[in-house]
Amino acid sequence: QQLPAGDLTEAVALLSTGRFSPHLSLVIRGIEYRDNEFAEDTVLSTDVETAEEALAIASAHLTALPSGHELAIALDLEPEPVFVAWLRPKAARRRKAGSQAATLAPLASPLGQQSGAVLQWFDALTDEALPDYDGTLVTAERASKTYSRAAKAMNTRRTYRSAVRSWCAWAAGHGLPALPARSEDVAAYLADLALQKKRPATVDLHRAALRYLHHVAQVPVP
Structure with a gap:
């Protein structure tokens, strides 16, 4: 309720570093099967104070990530504020000429993905x-x-x-x-x-x- 209306540029910084009271839950969203049928959310914690803490909890739960993806935290404001862990594609990086390929992290199973x-x-x-x-x-x-x-x-x-x-x-x-x-x-x-x-x-x-x-x-x- 105290966030500036309209432009969310400042809001992103506030939400990323602020402490939430009461504390929020952290979930991994259930996937959509068909016709708006969804699997249940996986609740990782019900007592998370900051986005940084949410990221640490999710990182401990997802010990390995699919190649080309990184773990991120979003904030879903409706119907109730909740932290959401999700996997986003990494930005493509050009490899320098003659450089070796990076060592892959252990391959995590892509549960719930396409x-x-x-x-x-x-x-x-x-x-x-x-x-x-x-x-x-x-x-x-x-x-x-x-x-x-x-x-x-x-x-x-x-x-x-x-x-x-x-x-x-x-x-x-x-x-x-x-x-x-x-x-x-x-x-x-x-x-x-x-x-x-x-x-x-x-x-x-x-x-x-x-x-x-x-x-x-x-x-x-x-």
């Missing part, structure tokens, strides 16, 4: 190279997961990628979440394959690929 982001993440995951040795526990844990994923035969991984690509295209075409997928949507997808006269072995392969997709994303398998 099907294209899920497919891009899965493709990158199946091609992920081993990290360079640095003696840290984080690197060792990341290498362990990479070794585990590489244990699958190359032909199996190639087939899974094709199946996940098909699923993501189908989910996007029907306005459905690709990851995590809902059980009824997966059942409809497999039925759609059967209606296309796909062989039972092919349908079962797609089912296995979706199980694997959710397994590596560390979310319940539908």
Whole structure:
């Protein structure tokens, strides 16, 4: 109520550095499935005083981010003021001639994002190279997961990628979440394959690929 009306340039600075009383909640918004149906918000805290504190809490919750994105905090004023954590694309930066590519952070599963982001993440995951040795526990844990994923035969991984690509295209075409997928949507997808006269072995392969997709994303398998 005390913010200047009209131009929000000054308001942004005030809201970014001010202390809120009473304290606000911090949430990650639920994704939209279709026709204004939304998943429930994930509440990270109900006692946040500043945007800086909100960013720290969200950073601790989202330990790794999808490539090319950064964590940001927004303030939603209606119907009640609440901090919202969200992922925004990083501004593109030109690489200097002869410079080496930056080391990627561990690949975080793109839960609730568009099907294209899920497919891009899965493709990158199946091609992920081993990290360079640095003696840290984080690197060792990341290498362990990479070794585990590489244990699958190359032909199996190639087939899974094709199946996940098909699923993501189908989910996007029907306005459905690709990851995590809902059980009824997966059942409809497999039925759609059967209606296309796909062989039972092919349908079962797609089912296995979706199980694997959710397994590596560390979310319940539908």
